[in-house]
Amino acid sequence: MRVGVPKEITPGERRVALIPEAVGKLTGFEIVVQRGAGEAAGFRDGDYEQAGATIVDDAYAGVEAVVKVQKPSAGEIGKLRQGELLIAFLQPLTDPETIGMLAARGVVAFAMESIPRTTRAQPMDALSSQATVGGYKAALYAADRLPRFFPMLMTAAGTVAPAKVLVLGAGVAGLQAIATARRLGAIVAGFDVRPAVREQVQSLGATFLDLGVAGEETEGGYARELTPEEQTRQQEALEQRIPDYDAVITTAAVPGRPAPTLIPASAVAKMKPGSVIVDLAAESGGNCELTRPGEEIVASGVTIVGLTNLPSTMPYHASQLYARNVSALLGHLAPGGELALDWEDEITAGACVTHAAGVTA
Ligand code: NAD
Numbered sequence: 001m002r003v004g005v006p007k008e009i010t011p012g013e014r015r016v017a018l019i020p021e022a023v024g025k026l027t028g029f030e031i032v033v034q035r036g037a038g039e040a041a042g043f044r045d046g047d048y049e050q051a052g053a054t055i056v057d058d059a060y061a062g063v064e065a066v067v068k069v070q071k072p073s074a075g076e077i078g079k080l081r082q083g084e085l086l087i088a089f090l091q092p093l094t095d096p097e098t099i100g101m102l103a104a105r106g107v108v109a110f111a112m113e114s115i116p117r118t119t120r121a122q123p124m125d126a127l128s129s130q131a132t133v134g135g136y137k138a139a140l141y142a143a144d145r146l147p148r149f150f151p152m153l154m155t156a157a158g159t160v161a162p163a164k165v166l167v168l169g170a171g172v173a174g175l176q177a178i179a180t181a182r183r184l185g186a187i188v189a190g191f192d193v194r195p196a197v198r199e200q201v202q203s204l205g206a207t208f209l210d211l212g213v214a215g216e217e218t219e220g221g222y223a224r225e226l227t228p229e230e231q232t233r234q235q236e237a238l239e240q241r242i243p244d245y246d247a248v249i250t251t252a253a254v255p256g257r258p259a260p261t262l263i264p265a266s267a268v269a270k271m272k273p274g275s276v277i278v279d280l281a282a283e284s285g286g287n288c289e290l291t292r293p294g295e296e297i298v299a300s301g302v303t304i305v306g307l308t309n310l311p312s313t314m315p316y317h318a319s320q321l322y323a324r325n326v327s328a329l330l331g332h333l334a335p336g337g338e339l340a341l342d343w344e345d346e347i348t349a350g351a352c353v354t355h356a357a358g359v360t361a
Pocket of ligand 1: 131194253255
């Protein structure tokens, strides 16, 4: 199978779908990489060539599959052919227009977001690999923006108290943010509506903050959306507790839904001046009422970081992990480079969002 790796064209995107390490391991595949595709992530054309790839000007020409990070633009979709494979983050739950265009062209599209969260599919789980990067970076932003130390210090000038950090939403990104803030020496508390997470938070050396609201876990291991009454109770409970913290990292999400508002403006007003909120849910609207997606603002003396696409700010390792996820999926769909789509298989059927006959999810 001949696979094309185009250069990402979404503004600010520095990742690349395959890196030289992955190219070298994809036995049975012929990989063509667009000139400069890996440059922003630190991978040179020569590194790809050494790994066995061919550098081309157009990675869409003459290939049977295209692998990307971001969903394709209308122009890129126009270069895909009937029956061609596409693997990328396609936002199937929130961008029906792109899915419709792919279906109309008869593209066999696999969305990284739709890979089942099962043990067997773990090597392909790009939501997790990229959330790991996002959570790590969120803790670093919090430490950087805070006008205080994270760790406790005993100096000749006296003792410095450690920062108190609260992480809301303890999925993959939240747990990584907790672990990173702990490593930097902060005192950390975590909260999630899924009660099962309590032990995981505690095992990282953080305390579990009890806000008196808990939701069940849905089949895929995700949280269900809280009812409006539960949301109000959560906001009120948080408003009481939030002034205790110097930095709050929020990661709460429900797939396909706008991010729940956990921190109303009234709670921000109660935080100490100089406090920081890093809102990892900014892309889907934000967990803080005042978050402006893509921006960093100061409101009531509190810095609110709403920067989006954090994985792209650490493109080397984000691409390395993503490339391993993509390689695992390619190997699953085409073992040894021979296409063998098994529609009875839960990973193949689950991740496929359009095929030659139309939309599947
Ligand atoms: P996510 O990004 O969809 O959500 C992040 C977190 O926000 C979740 O933990 C969710 O419970 C929480 N949340 C939702 N609403 C909230 C609210 N109102 N207040 C506070 N928290 C709220 O989730 P994710 O990080 O992608 O992971 C979801 C689940 O999938 C986790 O249980 C994770 O362990 C599981 N998972 C399983 C596998 C596997 O078995 N292979 C792999 C990865 C993740």
